[in-house]
Amino acid sequence: MIDLDTVRNHPRRVKEALRAKGLGSPDLVDTLLEVDETRRAAVTELQETQSRQNDLSQQIGTLKREGKDEAAEEIIEKTSQMKETIKRLKDEVQDAETRQEELVLKLPNIPHPSVPVGADESDNEVVETFGNPPTFDFDPAPHWELADRHNLVDLERGAKVTGSGFPFYLGKGARLQRGLLNFFLDRARERGYTEMQSPLFVNPKSAEGTGQLPDKDDLMYEVPRDDFYPIPTAEVPVTNFHRDEILSADDLPRQYCTYSPCWRREAGSYGSEVRGLNRLHQFDKVELVRIVHPDESYRALDELLEDAESALDALDLPYRRLLMCTGDMGFTQAKVYDLEVWSAAQERWLEVSSVSNFEAFQARRMQIRYRPEPEAKPELVHTLNGSGLAFPRIVAALLENNQQPDGSIELPEVLHSYTGFARIEAEA
RNA sequence: GGAGAGGUGGCCGAGUGGUCGAAGGCGCUCCCCUGCUAAGGGAGUAAACGGUGAUGAGCCGUUUCGGGGGUUCGAAUCCCCCCCUCUCCGCCA
Numbered sequence: 001m002i003d004l005d006t007v008r009n010h011p012r013r014v015k016e017a018l019r020a021k022g023l024g025s026p027d028l029v030d031t032l033l034e035v036d037e038t039r040r041a042a043v044t045e046l047q048e049t050q051s052r053q054n055d056l057s058q059q060i061g062t063l064k065r066e067g068k069d070e071a072a073e074e075i076i077e078k079t080s081q082m083k084e085t086i087k088r089l090k091d092e093v094q095d096a097e098t099r100q101e102e103l104v105l106k107l108p109n110i111p112h113p114s115v116p117v118g119a120d121e122s123d124n125e126v127v128e129t130f131g132n133p134p135t136f137d138f139d140p141a142p143h144w145e146l147a148d149r150h151n152l153v154d155l156e157r158g159a160k161v162t163g164s165g166f167p168f169y170l171g172k173g174a175r176l177q178r179g180l181l182n183f184f185l186d187r188a189r190e191r192g193y194t195e196m197q198s199p200l201f202v203n204p205k206s207a208e209g210t211g212q213l214p215d216k217d218d219l220m221y222e223v224p225r226d227d228f229y230p231i232p233t234a235e236v237p238v239t240n241f242h243r244d245e246i247l248s249a250d251d252l253p254r255q256y257c258t259y260s261p262c263w264r265r266e267a268g269s270y271g272s273e274v275r276g277l278n279r280l281h282q283f284d285k286v287e288l289v290r291i292v293h294p295d296e297s298y299r300a301l302d303e304l305l306e307d308a309e310s311a312l313d314a315l316d317l318p319y320r321r322l323l324m325c326t327g328d329m330g331f332t333q334a335k336v337y338d339l340e341v342w343s344a345a346q347e348r349w350l351e352v353s354s355v356s357n358f359e360a361f362q363a364r365r366m367q368i369r370y371r372p373e374p375e376a377k378p379e380l381v382h383t384l385n386g387s388g389l390a391f392p393r394i395v396a397a398l399l400e401n402n403q404q405p406d407g408s409i410e411l412p413e414v415l416h417s418y419t420g421f422a423r424i425e426a427e428a
Numbered sequence: 429g430g431a432g433a434g435g436u437g438g439c440c441g442a443g444u445g446g447u448c449g450a451a452g453g454c455g456c457u458c459c460c461c462u463g464c465u466a467a468g469g470g471a472g473u474a475a476a477c478g479g480u481g482a483u484g485a486g487c488c489g490u491u492u493c494g495g496g497g498g499u500u501c502g503a504a505u506c507c508c509c510c511c512c513u514c515u516c517c518g519c520c521a
Contacts, residue, residue, distance in 0.1 A: 008483085009483070040477095040478070040479095043478050043490080044489095044490095046478090047477090047489060047490040048478095048490090050489085050490060050491085051488095051489055053501075053502085054490090056502090057446075058447075058502085059501095060446075061501095062447080064446075065446080072501085076501045076502095077501085079502085080501060082501085083500090246438085246474095246475090248438095374457060374473090375456090375457060375458095375472090375473070377475095378475080
């Protein structure tokens with residue numbers, strides 16, 4: 001949610017943001033400002049009436065205590081009419097507030113000035129590429145073939161048991177997942193994050209807080225009977241951890257890391273784009289969340305990027321850093337970097353992390369504030385998050401990039417102590 | 429799931445229809461005193477919204493005692509619904 005003051009004072013900036021992100025009509029802004037006027041007029045009138053009523057009620061109290069009942073009765077008669085007026089005005093204010101709330105929730109975050117303006121993913125900026133794609137003197141197999149050959153993943157049985165996109169991991173496949181989990185979390189902890197385990201379902205308020213509702217509600221699965229959503233990312237529960245809180249300045253920054261499965265409905269395309277582990281309805285991820293002082297958030301964004309990239313470095317995977325353009329970034333972000341690993345057999349880049357600064361957009365929805373000084377007025381924090389990292393495509397890249405002529409897969413050395421094995425052997 | 433108790437300011441805790449935004453305590457901030465420390469004295473200490481100011485300070489007002497609705501001229505206080513916490517029972521990894 002963006003600041004109402006920003007809409008009032010810089011309507012053009014907000015309209016530009018709507019255009020740049022390609023989300024919603026700029027007319028929203030004008031409608032919102034009209035509703036705001038209506039609301040304020042009604043509020044003022046309501047408050048004036050209430051003020052008069054309070055005065056009169058107080059007089060009644062005094063008169064009754066003094067035993068002047070007839071005098072009190074007279075005033076009561078006068079006030080009783082005000083009841084209806086107040087009720088009517090309250091309804092008007094309520095209506096306007098509801099409409100205003102709905103409208104303001106439709107306004108996307110304003111992109112940071114450093115974000116390139118663009119229409120879609122083709123306008124994203126490749127900032128830097130790290131590592132060298134491996135070369136092979138044989139035809140590298142795609143990860144789904146390797147996974148099959150070594151019996152690491154079973155998508156067919158997953159589809160039988162649940163549906164497509166819900167994999168089983170088996171044997172060394174499962175152990176690799178568990179190894180990655182510990183590897184990522186240990187690294188995050190060493191880099192100053194507090195480890196956390198969170199609920200895996202959230203209520204609508206939390207989903208709204210981080211911006212999954214109302215805008216992208218077909219991203220999430222639903223549990224209507226209990227009004228829960230299985231989390232599409234641990235960003236949701238972890239960022240909402242401090243919802244409706246006022247932190248003291250010394251509480252900042254807060255840095256949390258957590259492992260969680262993630263569930264996403266999003267109806268994907270078909271074919272090789274989504275084959276194997278490329279796109280799943282259930283996947284695992286380690287998420288990094290930072291809650292920081294507003295002045296620090298862009299420094300924190302750089303650090304967060306380093307946190308995620310250092311894990312890729314350690315795994316010795318070639319990757320590149322993308323700065324997302326206005327048209328390809330989400331509703332809630334002010335600035336986003338995507339990290340993509342090289343998939344040697346598919347010969348394409350796979351997104352494994354999205355590192356975002358939301359500035360105060362989420363904090364305003366969640367009312368996460370801090371008090372700059374002991375007596376000072378609370379101000380909104382800035383929130384950030386980034387994957388550190390998403391498992392399936394990492395696994396895909398590890399398998400494809402590290403395959404050997406004999407069909408075995410050598411794992412990077414940092415993982416050996418985590419997995420308990422150094423290679424996935426060719427079948428006997 | 430059943431039965432009971434309870435949800436009040438940063439925290440603890442009083443308050444059962446009118447000068448209660450709410451006693452008292454703790455904590456915190458500032459000041460005084462004490463050559464340091466400890467102790468003591470005094471003052472202050474919620475948020476949101478609206479109006480007025482320069483979208484600052486200040487001032488005026490409204491709302492908020494878990495949430496929503498109702499009764500009343502007037503609700504922390506009475507009534508209804510919901511949520512949450514705790515205790516006991518049941519069930520259960």
